[in-house]
Amino acid sequence: MIHLGKIAFANCDFPYYAIExxxxxxxxxxxxxxxxxxxxRRLFKGELDIxxxxxxxxxKRDDLLILPDLSITSNDFTKSVLICSNGKLELSDLEGKTLCIPETTASSATLVRIxxxxxxxxxxxKHCSGTDIDLMLKKGDAALLIGDSAIHAIGKYRIIADLGNEWKKITGKKMVYALWVVRKDFAIHxxxxxxxxxxxxxxxxEYAYKNINEIANYIANEKNIDCGFMREYLHTLNYDLDADSVExxxxxxxxxxxxxxxxxxKLRFFNKPD
Ligand SMILES: C=C(O[C@@H]1C=C(C(=O)O)C=C[C@H]1O)C(=O)O
Structure with missing residues (x-):
């Protein structure tokens, strides 16, 4: 039995659909x-293998290997990594203000700092437990949202930045939010x-890329998200890890x-020499 993790966000339902x-x-x-x-955390404890x-x-680790050709990446707007603010604050008005960051993110939490x-x-x-937007906006002037809570916030809260877009404007690059990794000791054995x-x-x-509309409709239904939005969102994200994404x-x-x-x-890949 192999213990495999899956991110509990709509974007990860997509590459797992055919498996599940x-x-x-x-x-x-x-x-x-x-x-x-x-x-x-569970992978580091040995509760998950991949x-x-x-x-x-x-x-932050040197005991993991990256699985090739897999990632969650965006090229410009991400649509699910957003900063929303209280009142009329814009991104540039956040000087001296408080931004709440939920416990669910590490990549976007770093990206926002960069x-x-x-x-x-x-x-x-301010690091917050949970992902309650109203609570975060009570504790701070703005909140970072990722995954499904970001998607559900669109149209209900004042969105002042899409971090994939901000990163693209500054660097011209894609943003690789997630990698599939295996514990090195598990890979060796x-x-x-x-x-x-x-x-x-x-x-x-590959199945998902070929059946994007079928899967978008399924996820939208399951997660109470607009079907049209879901289709666009899945086209926005990319699940490969090509040379451009690695750079x-x-x-x-x-x-x-x-x-x-x-x-x-150092980028260490499973099945590829260092
Ligand atoms: C694009 C997204 O990327 C996510 C953002 C992550 C992070 O900030 O640590 C980690 C995994 C990805 O699922 C998203 O889920 O909204």
Whole structure:
């Protein structure tokens, strides 16, 4: 039995759809759903063998290998990594104000620090448990939202920044939010099992790309999200990890290092020489 993680957001239903709906053959796996930071915690404890985690969490460890050709990436607007504010505040008005960051994010929490530092906006960061937007907006002047809570906030709250768009405007790059990783010790002891899961994930991703409307309708129904929005959203995100994304990831890690969040990071891939 292989313990596989799954991010409990609509965007991760997409690459797992074929696995979870019996559309492809899969090895003996059990799937655990949680938010990306929790998945990383469980992977580090050895409760999971393979999982998508916040890309920055990979940068903090040297005992993980990246699975090739998989990620959650956006090129410009992300639509689900947003800052919303109280009243009439714009991004540039956040100087000296408080931004609440939920416990569910690590990559976007780092990205917002990078963007604010590059824009020279000094903001107090408050880390909050849970993802209750109203509570965050009571505790601070603005809140970072990711995943489904960001999607559900569109049209209800004042959105002042899409972080994928802010990052693109500054660097011209994509933003790689999540990577699929395997614990190195598990990969060393069970390379064939890892290959089996990787094959299933890649086949499932290909199925998803070919059946985007079917899956968008399914997710929209399940999660009470507008179908049209869901279709656009799934076209906005990219689940590959091409050379361009790897280069973007390196730049993100470099800025994160400049902010003192991580040390120099080496990208180590499963099944590829260092
Ligand atoms: C685009 C997204 O990327 C997510 C953002 C993450 C983070 O900020 O740590 C981690 C995984 C991704 O699922 C999203 O879910 O909204």
């Amino acid at each position: 709906h019996g559309r492809i053959e899969v090895p003996d796996i059990s799937i655990t759903q949680a938010h990306p930071v929790e998945l990383a 999982s998508p985690i916040s890309s920055i969490m990979y940068g 963007i604010l530092s590059l824009k020279d906006i000094d903001v107090k960061i 069970h390379p064939d099992k890892v290959k089996g899961v990787l094959k299933a994930l890649l086949e499932s991703k 973007s990831l390196r730049l993100y890690f470099k800025y994160a290092e400049d902010c003192g969040i991580i040390d120099d990071v």
